[in-house]
Amino acid sequence: GNSVTQMEGPVTLSEEAFLTINCTYTATGYPSLFWYVQYPGEGLQLLLKATKADDKGSNKGFEATYRKETTSFHLEKGSVQVSDSAVYFCALTQASGYSTLTFGKGTMLLVSP
Amino acid sequence: DVKVTQSSRYLVKRTGEKVFLECVQDMDHENMFWYRQDPGLGLRLIYFSYDVKMKEKGDIPEGYSVSREKKERFSLILESASTNQTSMYLCASSQNGAPGNTIYFGEGSWLTVV
Numbered sequence: 001g002n003s004v005t006q007m008e009g010p011v012t013l014s015e016e017a018f019l020t021i022n023c024t025y026t027a028t029g030y031p032s033l034f035w036y037v038q039y040p041g042e043g044l045q046l047l048l049k050a051t052k053a054d055d056k057g058s059n060k061g062f063e064a065t066y067r068k069e070t071t072s073f074h075l076e077k078g079s080v081q082v083s084d085s086a087v088y089f090c091a092l093t094q095a096s097g098y099s100t101l102t103f104g105k106g107t108m109l110l111v112s113p
Numbered sequence: 114d115v116k117v118t119q120s121s122r123y124l125v126k127r128t129g130e131k132v133f134l135e136c137v138q139d140m141d142h143e144n145m146f147w148y149r150q151d152p153g154l155g156l157r158l159i160y161f162s163y164d165v166k167m168k169e170k171g172d173i174p175e176g177y178s179v180s181r182e183k184k185e186r187f188s189l190i191l192e193s194a195s196t197n198q199t200s201m202y203l204c205a206s207s208q209n210g211a212p213g214n215t216i217y218f219g220e221g222s223w224l225t226v227v
Contacts, residue, residue: 043203045218046217051213093214094212096212098163099214103157
């Protein structure tokens with residue numbers, strides 16, 4: 001079946017540091033890939049997505065590139081802010097059948113001033 | 114903007130009670146979903162629905178049922194609540210089943226079963 005593996009947290013960074021959160025997946029065919037963010041006490045918000053190989057999703061300074069050859073979708077940001085502190089979830093929907101999300105376990109990011 | 118509204122943010126229920134969690138979306142979406150979120154386990158799919166009166170089991174349906182009588186509303190039912198169902202429950206919706214469609218989430222309902 002489908003699965004998503006992302007690095008365990010918490011990831012602790014100082015403001016303006018570079019961020020990478022690793023995500024790899026197992027799926028048949030060409031799934032669509034997503035990053036969701038959850039701020040404290042809130043639901044999930046879509047951060048970015050990519051629907052085919054070599055696509056780059058980007059939003060709010062975050063980027064991730066769909067790498068079919070390494071089955072990866074790593075999240076990056078060049079300079080994090082305190083307001084980026086949240087839990088980040090990598091997820092996929094399969095290429096055929098019902099489009100339900102399969103999630104990784106989430107990575108908490110803590111950014112200090 | 115898409116809005117997915119979960120009517121109760123915080124609930125405390127007793128073991129054995131029947132619990133209803135309600136969810137409404139305002140964008141005429143075909144698909145609706147219920148997930149639960151637990152520390153260290155991430156989000157797991159309980160049930161989903163791709164049309165009115167249609168439902169499909171997700172990964173962890175045991176102890177739950179759902180109802181979708183109207184397109185905009187999707188209810189999660191705990192027939193007899195147990196302490197291991199203490200969790201955060203998230204409702205979501207998407208336009209249809211096309212690959213790559215964004216799935217939108219509500220704010221979540223924190224359920225404590227005592």
